[in-house]
Amino acid sequence: AQRVTQPEKLLSVFKGAPVELKCNYSYSGSPELFWYVQYSRQRLQLLLRHISRESIKGFTADLNKGETSFHLKKPFAQEEDSAMYYCALSGPGANNLFFGTGTRLTVIP
Amino acid sequence: EPEVTQTPSHQVTQMGQEVILRCVPISNHLYFYWYRQILGQKVEFLVSFYNNEISEKSEIFDDQFSVERPDGSNFTLKIRSTKLEDSAMYFCASSDHRTSGSKKQYFGPGTRLTVT
Numbered sequence: 001a002q003r004v005t006q007p008e009k010l011l012s013v014f015k016g017a018p019v020e021l022k023c024n025y026s027y028s029g030s031p032e033l034f035w036y037v038q039y040s041r042q043r044l045q046l047l048l049r050h051i052s053r054e055s056i057k058g059f060t061a062d063l064n065k066g067e068t069s070f071h072l073k074k075p076f077a078q079e080e081d082s083a084m085y086y087c088a089l090s091g092p093g094a095n096n097l098f099f100g101t102g103t104r105l106t107v108i109p
Numbered sequence: 110e111p112e113v114t115q116t117p118s119h120q121v122t123q124m125g126q127e128v129i130l131r132c133v134p135i136s137n138h139l140y141f142y143w144y145r146q147i148l149g150q151k152v153e154f155l156v157s158f159y160n161n162e163i164s165e166k167s168e169i170f171d172d173q174f175s176v177e178r179p180d181g182s183n184f185t186l187k188i189r190s191t192k193l194e195d196s197a198m199y200f201c202a203s204s205d206h207r208t209s210g211s212k213k214q215y216f217g218p219g220t221r222l223t224v225t
Contacts, residue, residue: 007153032212036216043112043218044200045215045216049213060144086151094155095142095157095164095165095204096157096215097144097152097154098154099151099152099154
């Protein structure tokens with residue numbers, strides 16, 4: 001069965017500090033992994049997907065198949081990064097997204 | 110940039126009533142989705158729709174739910190006889206795998222459904 005685990009419901013860091021939001025997954029094949037973000041009063045929007053290996057707003061995420069993790073990292077947090085972050089996966093033959101419970105990141109000025 | 114729109118933003122209904130939630134996906138997208146998020150819980154997949162038929166659905170999407178694309182722009186979710194536990198935020202999403210090369214989904218702002 002598929003599962004996405006985000007162990008931290010809440011995470012607070014100071015501005016300028018590094019931030020890492022953890023995501024572990026369980027899937028019996030090779031899923032596609034995503035990070036979605038929801039800023040206050042805005043819609044869910046895609047931040048990163050593992051297949052494109054891109055850096056968006058300074059965030060990166062590396063898929064570690066051995067540890068079944070897809071942690072989101074940023075070296076220097078900014079106040080505007082405060083938001084709800086969701087890790088999600090999609091199976092290779094499926095179109096739907098399976099979400100984790102989310103982590104609310106607060107960047108303290 | 111084109112966006113997915115949803116109406117209404119908030120719907121209040123009495124238990125047992127039918128509700129229709131409306132979505133206008135991005136115009137050149139071919140895949141449409143409904144998700145829901147009960148307060149304090151995670152976003153859950155309900156159903157996906159492609160080529161005028163359901164392509165996938167979750168266990169949540171039982172006989173009380175139906176989806177329709179009544180014209181070339183709207184995508185609706187109908188709940189026939191609402192229950193208290195249907196109270197949630199309902200998100201519509203759309204995607205176009207041909208251009209994105211991946212399952213990038215664009216979400217609407219959501220409709221908050223309150224069943225009393």
